Amino acid sequence: MHAPSDQYVIDATRQWLEKAVIGLNLCPFAKSVYVKNQVRIVVSRARHLDAFLEQLDEELDFLAAADPEAVDTTLLIHPTLFPDFEHFHDMVGMAEAAVLEHDLEGVLQVASFHPLFQFEGTTPDDIGNYTNRSPYPTLHLIREASLEKAVATYPDPEAIYMRNIETLEKMGLEGWKALGIPTAAEKR
Secondary structure, three states: OOOOOHHHHHHHHHHHHHHHHHOOOOOOOHHHHHHOOOEEEEEOOOOOHHHHHHHHHHHHHHHHHOOOOOOOEEEEEOOOOOOOHHHHHHHHHHHHHHHHHOOOOOOEEEEEEOOOOOOOOOOOOOHHHHHHOOOOOEEEEEEHHHHHHHHHOOOOHHHHHHHHHHHHHHHHHHHHHHOOOOOOHHHO
C-alpha cells in the first residue's frame, strides 16, 4: 500500500475535523481549540509498534509540558501501521497504559478514531460507528482539565453520544459520503 504524504494525511484530517467533528457538531468542544490553532497534528512514520509507542511516549510528555494556550490537544496519526481495527484497538489499550506509566492519569486521556471503527455489539455498516471514524488511525490525546472545563459549560454532556447517532441516522451513509472526507479504508 502506498503511503500518503504527511500533508495529505493532515489535510484529510483537517477536512474530517471541519466537516464532521465540528461541522456536524459531533464534538461540541472541538471548535474552540481548533479555531485557536491549539490542536497539534502529528503524522507518525514509525515502522513498527514499538517505535510508534515510543513516539506516543514523546507526545504524552510534550503535551503534559506544553502551555495549554499554545497546544491544548494532540492528534497522533499513523496512516499505514494499523489498517486492521482490531489490531488498532489492542494498541489503544497500550496507549491507555502509557498514560498511567507516565503518571498522567487525571491529566491526560486517550480517545481513538479509525477508518473502520466499530463499537462492540454493532455491525460494520452501522451508521453509529461513523461517530468515531476518521480518515486514518488516530489517537487523540486530551487534557482532562480542558475537557472538564468544556463539559461544565455544556448542558447534558451525557446526551452527546445519542445526539450524534441521531444526527448520523438522519443523514445516512449517503449523507456521510457526501461530506467527501477521504479515508484510508476506501483506498484499499
